[in-house]
Amino acid sequence: MNNIIPAAALQGLRVIEMGQLIAGPFAGKTLGEFGADVVKIEAPGSGDPLRNWRLIKDGTSVWWQVQSRNKRSIALDLRSGEGQDVARKLIAEADVLIENFRPGTLERWGMGWEELSKVNPGLVMLRISGYGQTGPYRDLPGFGAIGEAMGGLRHLTGEPGRVPVRCGISIGDTLAALHGTIGILTALYHRKVNGGLGQVIDVALNEAVFNVMESLVPEYSAFGAVREAAGSALPGIAPSNAYRCTDGFVLIAGNGDSIFKRLMQTIGRNDLATAPTLADNAGRVARADELDQAIEAWTLMQPVQEVLDILGAAGVPAGKVYTAKDIAEDPHYRARDMILSQTTRDGYEVDVPGVVPKLLGTPGTVRSSAPGLGDDTDEVLQELGFSIQDIAAMRGRKVVA
Known part of the structure; x- marks a missing residue:
C-alpha cells in the first residue's frame, strides 16, 4: 500500500x-x-x-x-x-x-x-x-x-x-x-x-x-418584474417546496419533466402525471399551488423517513431539514x-x-x-x-x- x-x-x-x-x-x-x-x-x-x-x-x-x-x-x-x-x-x-x-x-x-x-x-x-x-x-x-x-x-x-x-x-x-x-x-x-x-x-x-442572484436583474430589465419573497417555494420552478409530514418537513424537488411524472405516479396522481399541460415547467408553474396541495396531501399521511424512502426508491430528489445533530450523526457526512x-x-x-x-x-x-x-x-x-x-x-x- x-x-x-x-x-x-x-x-x-x-x-x-x-x-x-x-x-x-x-x-x-x-x-x-x-x-x-x-x-x-x-x-x-x-x-x-x-x-x-x-x-x-x-x-x-x-x-x-x-x-x-x-x-x-x-x-x-x-x-x-x-x-x-x-x-x-x-x-x-x-x-x-x-x-x-x-x-x-x-x-x-x-x-x-x-x-x-x-x-x-x-x-x-x-x-x-x-x-x-x-x-x-x-x-x-x-x-x-x-x-x-x-x-x-x-x-x-x-x-x-x-x-x-x-x-x-x-x-x-x-x-x-x-x-x-x-x-x-x-x-x-x-x-x-x-x-x-x-x-x-x-x-x-x-x-x-x-x-x-441568478435572473434577478435580467427579469427586471426585460419585463419590469420585481421578484418577491416566496417562503420555501422557488418561484418560476415547480414543484419545488417544503412539505409537511406527520413529524416534520421534507423538501421535494420534482421540477424536472421526467422527475415530475415519477413523483406524481408515486403519490397516486396519474391524472397529473399524464396531463399534457403539465408536461413542461411553464405549465406546472401555472398550477404550482394545485401541485403543492396534491403533494402535501400525500406527505401529511406519513413520517419524514418513510417519505424519503419511497421517493428515493422512485428516483425523486428529496431531503429532510437537517439540524446540527442530524449532520453530526449522518453516515454519509x-x-x-x-x-x-x-x-x-x-x-x-x-x-x-x-x-x-x-x-x-x-x-x-x-x-x-x-x-x-x-x-x-x-x-x-x-x-x-x-x-x-x-x-x-x-x-x-x-x-x-
Whole structure:
C-alpha cells in the first residue's frame, strides 16, 4: 500500500492575513487548508474578535477552532510605526496579502498598494470591504448583513408580506471570501504566465451576494418584474417546496419533466402525471399551488423517513431539514470525511467541518489547530531575521506580544 502523502496544492505559498472576523479570514482558512503558510496578524491584547464570538469553551470560541486552523498567529501593533515596519517586512516576502479593513485604513498606515507593490511587485492583494475600494459608498461601514440586503438577497428571504429574515449564517461574508479566493488563485496564475506581476483583487460584500442572484436583474430589465419573497417555494420552478409530514418537513424537488411524472405516479396522481399541460415547467408553474396541495396531501399521511424512502426508491430528489445533530450523526457526512475530530491547543477534542472542495490528487488537510493569540510571534519574527534580543526589546515596547 502506498502511504506517501502528496504535496499540498499550495505548498510554498506565503499568505499574510490582516483581516478579522469572517470575510478575510475565511479566505485565509481556505488557502491554508490546501497547504499555504498563513500568517495571521492580530492586535496585541484583544486579537481577532472572532475568538470571543458565539459559544466559548476554555476561554475561546469553538468557531475560532475552524476559522483559524492551519494558521500561525503573530500579535503585532499595526497602529505603531514600528509595527507597521514589521508588517511591511512580512509582506515584502509574501505571495498574498488578505485584508478586510475599511477602505483607506492601510493607506493611512503607509501600506497601500502603491507602497507595497514597490517592495513586492509580485504581491497579490485581496481587499474585501463593504462596498469596494471605489464608488460613492466606499467609505461607509459595511457588514455581511448589509451586503446581503444591498445585494438583493434579504428581499427574497422569508414569507411573503412578513419581515425579511437572514438565512441564519453570515452568508454575505462567506460569499465574499469565496469570490476573493477565486480572485487570488486567478491572479496567481496570471502572475505565473505574465511576467511575475501581482495585482489587487477588489471584492465588495454586496457585489459578492449580487453575483449569485441568478435572473434577478435580467427579469427586471426585460419585463419590469420585481421578484418577491416566496417562503420555501422557488418561484418560476415547480414543484419545488417544503412539505409537511406527520413529524416534520421534507423538501421535494420534482421540477424536472421526467422527475415530475415519477413523483406524481408515486403519490397516486396519474391524472397529473399524464396531463399534457403539465408536461413542461411553464405549465406546472401555472398550477404550482394545485401541485403543492396534491403533494402535501400525500406527505401529511406519513413520517419524514418513510417519505424519503419511497421517493428515493422512485428516483425523486428529496431531503429532510437537517439540524446540527442530524449532520453530526449522518453516515454519509462521516464517510466523506466531512466531520473531522480536531484536537485544540487547549487539549480537548471537537468535531469540525471537513475540507471543501475535495482535490483527489492533492487533498486539503488540517495540519495544525487554531493558534492562541501571538503563539507564533517569535517564530515568524526570527524567520524575518530578528534576533531573540530584538524580539524581547519589541515586546518591552509593546510592539509585539
